[in-house]
Amino acid sequence: MTGDGTTASLLVIGGTSDIGRAAALAYAQTGRRIMLAARDAETARRNADDIAARTGVPVSLHALDLLDTDRFEAFVDDLPMLPDTVLCVVGELGEQRRAESDIGHAQRIMRVNFEGPALILGIFAERFVARGTGTLIGVGSVAGDRGRASNYVYGAAKAGFSAFLSGLRNRLSASGVRVITVKPGFVRTRMTEGMKLPPVLTAEPEEVGHAILEAERGGSDVVYVRRVWRGVMTVIRMIPEPLFKRLKL
């Protein structure tokens, strides 16, 4: 509940992703009202019904295409209310090899992972500042901590998103609006289906969902879902570039 007695609300951008679904459920279990924004209406409807049936909380659906930036202002205006928390959990790995020669594919990866998420959170930031409260949560990626041969187009987009969140957090630190960056590491989802992932470094979507909820409840700014990742990425960032460039990562 918020201070004025109404139920607090969460908007999930990327409501059809496995992490978005898990996070929405974790929030709904605390009584939050849920809004799911997604492009794939059928899966969004299934997730909304699932959360409502499990928890009894109302879940509404809102169509959103992250490539259609011209529609962003109208999307925010059309929401039934300005949410208390916005979680952006959009992620599209794409195909690195294809992105190296197919400019359209590379552009899509950049737009979906950086441009769309940054622009829409920027709109919510302005509205939250005007209201004086609100929490913005962006799901970044450890892939953005250092560019690597195997996924640097995606990694660069995620790095851009991380920098955007970091700057926003810096700017809004005294405003009453919180900005949180969550870095899940490997997660067993559709995106990583078929990949061989090391168990110690790999989280289930439910674990990430709860970590997001806990990040908002606690005071963290940047959260690695599995703490081991903070160490792993610190080491990876510290490798000198002359050596790093010769590694196969």
Added chain:
Amino acid sequence: MTALSGWGRWPRHESELVVPRNARRLTELQTSARGIVARGNGRAYGDAAVGERITLSTQGLDRFRSFDPETGRLTVEAGVLLSDVIDVFLPQGFFPPVVPGTKFVTIGGMIAADVHGKNHHRSGAFGDHVERLSLALPDGRVVECGRGHEPGLFAATFGGMGLTGTILDATFRLMPVETGWLRRRVIVADDLEDAMDALAGAAGATYSVAWIDCLAKGEALGRSLVQAADHAGEHELGERERAAGLFPAAPRGRLAVPFELPTGVINRASVAAFNELYFRKGAADAETPRLVPWDPFFFPLDGIGHWNRIYGRRGFLQHQCVVPTRTARAALADILERISARGRPSFLAVLKQFGPGRRSLSFPLEGFTLALDLPVDEGVDALLAEIDTVVARAGGRLYLAKDSRQSRDTFEAGYPDLPAFRELRRAIDPDGRIASRLSGRLGL
């Protein structure tokens, strides 16, 4: 291609496992393939959920659809796990109307096998509580089935082992419970006669089941612990139960069998020790009703992850038969004598009384059901073939969800509705798209 098996880990067959993300994709796959069958959580013991060529996992269909707290009416997609249903709704005061011996089954699998629980004598099988379901047929149609709509297809789907089409979602009613505790009484039965009488005498209890000491011989043949239980009301809980919670959670961080034990660990000695322990532990608190939490009561083996590995690499066989009441005493005595005479270890031997059954391929019929759990070794086939003969002569049948080896003769003798089922299959699937290893083996 993957080598797939059931929970019994034998036999294994090559089959391509695919995981469609939604019902539309599942339907497309089913209509474009041949030799395909749905698989839930893989807890059928034998070859029921292994497709001749392709196996269609329902794992992606894991959404709840709707719930009405007024009526307890729940609609879920077919791949939702029973454990998920209990986790969500027991704390809200609801419990499924029928649960099998493990909670790690999907709702679709529970319908396809028409599972029964310890309350069959009162509540029937799971299918008796399903109000409607939607079924993806091999020709690409998705049909809505209920008592008033496609009743033939609806009835044949219970126990139909996924062969009437793939279940996409279903609606059933949960029942209200005040607590997650059961009031359980244990009756010591000195022999088979005694056990069957005790089960019949416990028919007033919601749940009843007997654990048989399979190695007891002679006069003690069929020596059992009979459990009778009911859901406990809130006022019955003492301090200990309240401290543990009105709805105690299933224990997490469970024991697990990390790897296959060498074949032979389950030998005569260890089973005798287990049975003796179980018998004495039960005898000690016999007759005094005690409150026990729901999870170990309904799902004792779920506490041990991968317990199917205790039988080693060669796997194990489950054998479950039912014999009609009028022939039950003689037939069960005959079966138990054969087992105890050979000193054949059976880790689990469970006896239960069934109420009236349903039609089609649904397993339960009015009588007594005996479930055995045997490691695969030389001689097991011969022993089970003898047992099958006893069952068939007694007018009984075997449970398809636990079968990987019965003969067509035993099967055909046990299920008089089989011709009608085959005819329905021909009508809805003339090209024979849906085919499991089980349907191939038994000519379904």
